[in-house]
Amino acid sequence: MKDKLWKPMVNGDGAALTITRKLPGLVGLVLLALGAAGFGGAAKADYKLCNKTSYALSASLGFVEEENLLTRGWWRLRPGECKTVISADVQPGRYYVYAEAIPGHRGDLKTWSGETPLCVQNDSLFTLRDQSVCKEDPQRTRDFNAVDVTGEDGGNYTTDFTDENNYTTYQAQIAGVQRLLSDVGFDIGTIDGQLGATTKSALRQYRRSRGLGQDGVVDNQVIDALITEANNEDAKLGFFFCNETMLPVWAAFAQPADGSEGYRSSGWWLLDSGSCAKVRRGALTAEPYYVYGIMQAEDQELTLAGGDTQFCVAAVQFDARSDIACEESGFDTARFRRIDTGGEKAWTFVFRAEQFNQDLVQQADQPAPEPAPAQ
Template sequence: MRIIFFSLLLFVVTSASADAKYSFCNKSSYALSAAIGYVDGDRLATRGWWRLRPGQCKVVLTEKAKPGRYFVYAEAIPGHEGPLRTWSGDTALCVENSGFFNLRNQDVCRDDPMRQRRFFNVEVTEQAGGNWQTDFTEASTYTVYSAEVAGVQRLLSDIGVDAGRVDGAMGRTTQRALANYRKQKGLAEGYSIDDEVIDTLIEDANAREAKLGLFYCNKTNSPVWSAIAAGEEGDTYNSKGWWKLEPGDCSKIVKGSLEKDHYYVYGVIEDPAGDRPITGGAKNFCINNVMFNVNDDLACADQDLEEASFRRIEIGGAESLNFDFTPDMFAAPAEAGGE
């Protein structure tokens, strides 16, 4: 599954006023989680997550937006079908993976790439007068209202309801689907869109997605750095990592219903005496010491990458699967004795 990186930035400049601020506006058909990075004194701080319903605008910084560089990132909620949709750039900054956060130390995620997101840059101008708005948009141009309609259409589709095309138009198919959903959930009758129905749809979509996918679980007593390889079109495979799993932790590696009949998994335990990779590998793929996402259409050496042996796992038509890293899967420590 290829992760799609996509970013568009629009801004609105307004005259200076007493309520100068920085705002986000979601003009996409996706429900989003968004974050911002900014200079706070002598440090670079990051703050999030703000949930943005489709069509929702929200103030994220109540203080005056000073001229200079800010950093912005947003990702679709996990409940949306398909690969993760992001509005992103090239600047890696720290986040928490869940809940609201306010980080003033960018060293906290140095050893955990899964706590990093790639923010895009925003240059706030002097002419903005302290007010700035970043719009999250799609190739389809939506107004605030049509984004709300398109968001409901997408969320209904995510939970398996036919609401017509995701086009932002409140046609009869969308009206009928929304009215039926509201009735099923015990909400006020009709096909009106309000915060309550959108939040209920988000909750249902996320609950549905939570049951699907490929999960890695660490059943060892040491942190495991994990990676995966999956088939692409033709005979090409894509390998990517790293997910750091603390002892007892589980993490979703592939979202959505599993569509492939097999995957290749890799893990390594860092040991003072030397790394202990997973054994029983069936096929070699490219890896790197830092985060990687590469295809095997070129030799690893030609991409300045290392090579590692991944273990094959069969899916057997299941929509979801847990893969457990256990102590016996890994090479023995360099010194006598096991883990």
């Protein structure tokens, strides 16, 4: 049987998923749902994921194995590619699927998702058998879509990732090459899934300039080269946090709101000692950005000093606009430190221990903070 998923959802740059339920309780509900869906009958099945979009995707799957809810990923799906992700000992029941576009694609991050938050490993291949890890690091949560596989599906199941164009796999492959060529700076005209003269010309130029041959052939070699180049370019852009303290730091970030006036604050990123995280994708704009952090020092929490602009925060993962009344909307407030990037396309803010070694009482005696800025 084949299942079509889904029109893409768009997350703004650096967007944080909002967790409204505690994960242990949610996992219990998921396991009950899995049991109710009929796990238990033996059946041989192949589970395939097919990418029928113009985006290169990273995909993940959730399912029950030996009574544990397991998530596994990431599978790289080239545009137009189908890949078997389960090939043996697959039983009917409820599965959970999620995919997101690779970071090298321009524009807002696009996801193919649902309503069930499960845990992933952000930056590497993974198999997770303990969903409680997201309690400590909520940025590892993704919203998966539920897929029910029955014994009537004939032993095979395919989930298609689609978009509004309803491409065939061949059209998706061509559209993906077009999008990737555009991502790395080549003029391909319209992304339409047609291998026309403009696309062929751009493809020949790319292959010649990268030492990949003289023709305009679309193959896995050129697609993989384009994906690598697009991701490498993206890695040079954005706003990054790095923790050079000896202790964990919980970090939050405020940036101009997409498509409207004002700012939005989001968090939390858990930064272990020596670790870094990208909190905003793409080239930075000229507007200031704002940072906030809490360092866990034994039995107390030390806040980042130097903050002069107030934004909304919460005790759990959050995303809040600056044009709301924080307290009335269920948020707390915190003073964020202003960062002027001077027009740079990338910036790294480094948390250091001395930035937190300020007398908290002195901070309380400072003048009232400025309100959150508007664009």
